[in-house]
Amino acid sequence: MARSKAAERSEPRAHDGALPFADLEAELVGLLGSGDEGAIDMVDAALGQAVLHRASDVHLEPWADCVALRYRIDGILHEVAHLPHEHLRQITGRIKVLARMLTYEKDVPQDGRIDPERTPCRKAMRVCSFPTVYGEKTVIRVLDADPSLFAVDALGFRAGVVEALRDLIGRPQGTLLLTGPASSGKTTTIYALLKEILGARAPSAHVVTIEDPVEYRLGRVSQTEVKPHSGFTFEAALRAVLRQDPEVIVLGEIRDPETARVAIQAGLTGHLVISTIHSGAAAGVFTRLLDMGVEPFLVASSVTGVLAQRLVRRNCPHCGAPYAPDPELRARFGLAETESAFRRGAGCEACQGIGYLGRTAIGEILAVDDTIADLVLSHARTQAIHEAAVRDGMVPLAADAAQRVREGATTIEEVKRVVPVPNSPPPDLTAADSDMGNSEPGIQNPKSKIQNPSSGFSLVELMVALFVFTVGMLGTVQLYHFGLDKIRTMREAALATQAVQNEVEVLRALPFAELTDRVDAPFVSAPDLCGPLVNLTPSLTVCPHADGALRLKQVTASIRWTGDNGRTMERAVTTLIADKAGKGTPGPRPAGPREAASP
Ligand SMILES: [Zn+2]
Numbered sequence: 008m009a010r011s012k013a014a015e016r017s018e019p020r021a022h023d024g025a026l027p028f029a030d031l032e033a034e035l036v037g038l039l040g041s042g043d044e045g046a047i048d049m050v051d052a053a054l055g056q057a058v059l060h061r062a063s064d065v066h067l068e069p070w071a072d073c074v075a076l077r078y079r080i081d082g083i084l085h086e087v088a089h090l091p092h093e094h095l096r097q098i099t100g101r102i103k104v105l106a107r108m109l110t111y112e113k114d115v116p117q118d119g120r121i122d123p124e125r126t127p128c129r130k131a132m133r134v135c136s137f138p139t140v141y142g143e144k145t146v147i148r149v150l151d152a153d154p155s156l157f158a159v160d161a162l163g164f165r166a167g168v169v170e171a172l173r174d175l176i177g178r179p180q181g182t183l184l185l186t187g188p189a190s191s192g193k194t195t196t197i198y199a200l201l202k203e204i205l206g207a208r209a210p211s212a213h214v215v216t217i218e219d220p221v222e223y224r225l226g227r228v229s230q231t232e233v234k235p236h237s238g239f240t241f242e243a244a245l246r247a248v249l250r251q252d253p254e255v256i257v258l259g260e261i262r263d264p265e266t267a268r269v270a271i272q273a274g275l276t277g278h279l280v281i282s283t284i285h286s287g288a289a290a291g292v293f294t295r296l297l298d299m300g301v302e303p304f305l306v307a308s309s310v311t312g313v314l315a316q317r318l319v320r321r322n323c324p325h326c327g328a329p330y331a332p333d334p335e336l337r338a339r340f341g342l343a344e345t346e347s348a349f350r351r352g353a354g355c356e357a358c359q360g361i362g363y364l365g366r367t368a369i370g371e372i373l374a375v376d377d378t379i380a381d382l383v384l385s386h387a388r389t390q391a392i393h394e395a396a397v398r399d400g401m402v403p404l405a406a407d408a409a410q411r412v413r414e415g416a417t418t419i420e421e422v423k424r425v426v427p428v429p430n431s432p433p434p435d436l437t438a439a440d441s442d443m444g445n446s447e448p449g450i451q452n453p454k455s456k457i458q459n460p461s462s463g464f465s466l467v468e469l470m471v472a473l474f475v476f477t478v479g480m481l482g483t484v485q486l487y488h489f490g491l492d493k494i495r496t497m498r499e500a501a502l503a504t505q506a507v508q509n510e511v512e513v514l515r516a517l518p519f520a521e522l523t524d525r526v527d528a529p530f531v532s533a534p535d536l537c538g539p540l541v542n543l544t545p546s547l548t549v550c551p552h553a554d555g556a557l558r559l560k561q562v563t564a565s566i567r568w569t570g571d572n573g574r575t576m577e578r579a580v581t582t583l584i585a586d587k588a589g590k591g592t593p594g595p596r597p598a599g600p601r602e603a604a605s606p
Pocket of ligand 1: 326359
């Protein structure tokens with residue numbers, strides 16, 4: 008890499024080859040010592056080489072005796088050079104200039120972005136600095152991928168996962184959640200799904216994203232970045248954007264109860280919501296949402312599917328060779344000694360001696376059906392939900408991972424790095440390979456209640472109906488959870504729903520003056536409609552507003568049914584209504600089931 012400085016900065020270095028790690032350190036240290044512009048050349052070279060080595064991140068980390076330069080390649084940090092400490096200020100200064108950050112501000116963390124035209128390698132980069140006792144540490148994310156290349160088929164998922172994802176994003180509404188640790192490829196999957204949605208719904212698609220931060224600009228999508236310091240949080244952004252009536256909402260992450268509740272409700276009211284949430288496995292997402300205080304019936308009816316994903320490194324195709332994996336680990340993943348050609352990369356020039364080249368996605372996808380919805384409604388434990396999903400055909404992460412080892416795509420050691428070692432061997436996918444696409448839940452038997460209205464009313468559907476009409480017509484603040492699990496006849500549940508809807512229609516038509524005459528009086532009783540088992544008695548209260556006007560405040564419905572023991576049970580539901588100024592306040596919890604006098 009002989010160089011003339013003027014030529015270098017005008018010509019992208021990307022045409023040069025990737026230097027072996029062993030030579031890179033000497034090269035960079037040489038540049039630093041070459042005069043006034045040494046740091047500029049060094050930074051250009053370090054970033055250019057990072058791109059050539061397919062690094063996703065560049066870490067410049069001051070240590071006690073040097074500045075370590077590390078590249079994250081396929082998810083793993085590799086130490087590539089140790090630079091003299093005395094150049095730290097110039098190096099950091101150069102990066103800050105490129106990223107339009109404050110060069111004099113060294114004691115507080117800063118964020119910045121390098122535009123592609125400002126680097127010789129022509130890549131956009133995101134920079135963040137962080138003060139440490141040895142000086143400023145800088146991490147640079149290479150925003151490498153061309154958004155136009157995102158494709159669901161290219162992520163590496165097996166066919167069953169791809170089909171299940173396509174089914175879920177093809178629905179008009181619902182919440183699809185992705186889970187997995189940092190750098191497990193969730194963002195890339197979401198962008199690929201978005202690209203597919205845009206293709207399928209063009210040109211009328213109304214898509215918005217709320218991100219932290221926006222990683223790739225997609226062109227024909229309204230993307231926004233949250234600014235928590237100024238109060239523009241995920242929740243605030245979501246509430247605001249819902250007023251613009253988007254069809255598809257991508258929410259970067261569900262982190263807190265408020266955001267969870269708004270997102271889950273949005274998924275119930277005509278929007279397709281795609282978001283991420285922290286959890287180890289797909290089944291754990293439900294427990295997490297319930298722990299956040301989201302009502303079980305909202306979770307059960309809004310969440311249509313959960314994808315848990317990981318990225319595993321692929322064996323280098325140039326140096327991969329047969330090997331014998333650790334017998335105990337092999338047994339734990341259900342892999343027989345004889346069944347497969349296990350392969351591992353020995354390390355070559357193409358993979359920089361690492362043995363792996365590139366990554367592929369593995370995933371377990373849980374499509375919510377009646378069984379899962381009922382388990383969520385009954386607060387079932389994560390393990391019970393997981394087991395039910397596997398019985399329904401969900402392929403667990405460990406089984407997907409083991410299959411990749413069996414096929415020689417990766418090593419069992421690599422799998423162990425990203426997937427917990429299972430207690431019992433996961434199912435062998437080899438036999439199911441041919442029909443794996445059909446074995447995923449939600450594909451062969453799409454059981455979604457929203458998709459199959461003809462399958463008869465169900466508990467979840469009743470709750471959805473009650474929820475949707477209150478939100479749609481009255482602007483609900485809260486709809487408290489109520490258990491109708493003892494209702495035996497779904498037809499009666501349906502009739503009860505219908506009765507409420509009819510009455511709300513009547514209410515809507517009434518002027519407020521007439522509504523006030525009905526304060527606290529039961530205005531409907533529908534025993535004829537619903538028969539002896541379900542007795543629906545909604546009542547209405549209004550409250551005087553500060554300005555003296557009367558406003559609708561709440562609707563109460565009590566539902567009566569005969570329990571298993573033959574006794575009549577009753578449960579009240581209170582729906583609080585916000586007036587136009589949004590002054591709704593939390594009210595009393597619904598009464599639990601209590602025995603009523605037998606008729
Ligand atoms: Zn290799």
